[in-house]
Amino acid sequence: MKSENMEITTLxxxxxxxxxxxxxxxxxxxxxxxxxxxxxxxxxxxxHFFYIPIILSAYWWKxxxxxxxxxxxxxxxxxxxxxxxxxxxxxxxxxxxxxLVIGIIASVLSERFGRVEKELRExxxxxxxxxxxxxxxxxxxxxxxxxxxxxxLAYYIGKALPxxxxxxxxxxxxxxxxxxxxxxxxxQELKKTDSPQVMEHIxxxxxxxxxxxxxxxxxxxxxxxxxxxxIKYSIDITERKKAAxxxxxxxSQLFQTAKLATLGEMSAGLAHEMNQPxxxxxxxxxxxxxxxxxxxLTNVETEDALKDINTSVIRMNNxxxxxxxxxxxxxxxxxxxxxxxxxxxxxxxxxxxxxxHGIEVIKEYTDDLPKITGExxxxxQVVINALVNARDAVDEKGLTNPGDYSGKITCKxxxxxxxxxxxISDNGIGMSAEVKxxxxxxxxxxxxxxxxxxxxxxxxxxxxxxxxxxxEVESQKGEGTTIEVFFPIKTAIVK
Numbered sequence: 001m002k003s004e005n006m007e008i009t010t011l012x013x014x015x016x017x018x019x020x021x022x023x024x025x026x027x028x029x030x031x032x033x034x035x036x037x038x039x040x041x042x043x044x045x046x047x048h049f050f051y052i053p054i055i056l057s058a059y060w061w062k063x064x065x066x067x068x069x070x071x072x073x074x075x076x077x078x079x080x081x082x083x084x085x086x087x088x089x090x091x092x093x094x095x096x097x098x099x100l101v102i103g104i105i106a107s108v109l110s111e112r113f114g115r116v117e118k119e120l121r122e123x124x125x126x127x128x129x130x131x132x133x134x135x136x137x138x139x140x141x142x143x144x145x146x147x148x149x150x151x152x153l154a155y156y157i158g159k160a161l162p163x164x165x166x167x168x169x170x171x172x173x174x175x176x177x178x179x180x181x182x183x184x185x186x187x188q189e190l191k192k193t194d195s196p197q198v199m200e201h202i203x204x205x206x207x208x209x210x211x212x213x214x215x216x217x218x219x220x221x222x223x224x225x226x227x228x229x230x231i232k233y234s235i236d237i238t239e240r241k242k243a244a245x246x247x248x249x250x251x252s253q254l255f256q257t258a259k260l261a262t263l264g265e266m267s268a269g270l271a272h273e274m275n276q277p278x279x280x281x282x283x284x285x286x287x288x289x290x291x292x293x294x295x296x297l298t299n300v301e302t303e304d305a306l307k308d309i310n311t312s313v314i315r316m317n318n319x320x321x322x323x324x325x326x327x328x329x330x331x332x333x334x335x336x337x338x339x340x341x342x343x344x345x346x347x348x349x350x351x352x353x354x355x356x357h358g359i360e361v362i363k364e365y366t367d368d369l370p371k372i373t374g375e376x377x378x379x380x381q382v383v384i385n386a387l388v389n390a391r392d393a394v395d396e397k398g399l400t401n402p403g404d405y406s407g408k409i410t411c412k413x414x415x416x417x418x419x420x421x422x423x424i425s426d427n428g429i430g431m432s433a434e435v436k437x438x439x440x441x442x443x444x445x446x447x448x449x450x451x452x453x454x455x456x457x458x459x460x461x462x463x464x465x466x467x468x469x470x471x472e473v474e475s476q477k478g479e480g481t482t483i484e485v486f487f488p489i490k491t492a493i494v495k
Contacts, residue, residue: 018060025053058106138233141167171203186217212238277312284308336371339420343411346383359394364412372487374467382460386424386483393428425482431475
């Protein structure tokens, strides 16, 4: 309220000064007229000074300013009668007409200029109000020296911008443009390509605290097609980054839960896988003991027995190490991967179990496939889950169709258009259309309570999505199921 009163007072003072100036100029013009006509007895240049107050009045007060012209016109005509006795009246009358015409022209032009000025001012105010309504810092930046030409009220320092302030001074408290590998300058990148840029940066808020922001930069070209200015705005993503970290941690825990659940489902098969080399070691030890008791044990037989024992120990150690790495590995390592490898690693854990279930495993690998960028153990987790589901589907069909039925699981890899395709097929029980629609939903399962978590397929779907791939399921009730996974050759990892 106080600022409004001060502004009104200032306007009144300005208006008073204008009136005073016009009055003074009018008096001066009248005195000059008196001097030339009364003292010097001449008409030369005596009326030229009348134009100044007339034009100023018309410009400042538009049509109301014509009062000054009418007044001075009356003064001129009266002076003609008083000092000239009506001589040269026509000349003075023409001068009066000139006064009024010039005043009218000046007032019309002033009104037009006033309307144009008002429209421009209103447009500028509308644009500035619109910009100030944005919750994000917004800048128009000179492409040459990075100075800020226009900004809104959401910039970080919270007060008027210093003269010739640059974007890096305001947002990063730096005297030089950004140039680090971690945070390249979006303006410099834009100048290289003349195309919009989006990147993450660290800026500082009005309290000087660092915040994560997403910076958007767009080019503005002049009439000659040259980059002249850059529109730049930034969005605070600090909370989003924190939420992403929490989500990442939660996903990691879910992945770990799913892996342990998968290992639990494979426990019987893994126990048998370990039992085989243990039985081999026991039989070898018994054989050596018998030969020792008979006194017929030779060095060759001892060496062969030790080799058999060592082979069994290596086999058990490989299984144990594989399980330990698979179950505990939580740091993602995206590397070049041959898609045949995670399938083979998964089968190394499950193949014996599948054999005991009477399931034939058919491998149709394509050699020399292009490598993808992926996380090996996550990919192995996807394959294990698909194989376990295929095993259960085949077992279920075997229970309902005893006799000549022979369970089969086919693992196939091949080159696809712009990528690599994995297909794991079974001739098991299959699934209905209703089940197929829900298969990727978290906690959905068709198995009995306690036998599955319902997380497997949903987590596998998330893993494949994180590899920028896609996962599809084809199934016919009573015929079997095929799980297809497609990976682009140059996989851009979603972190």
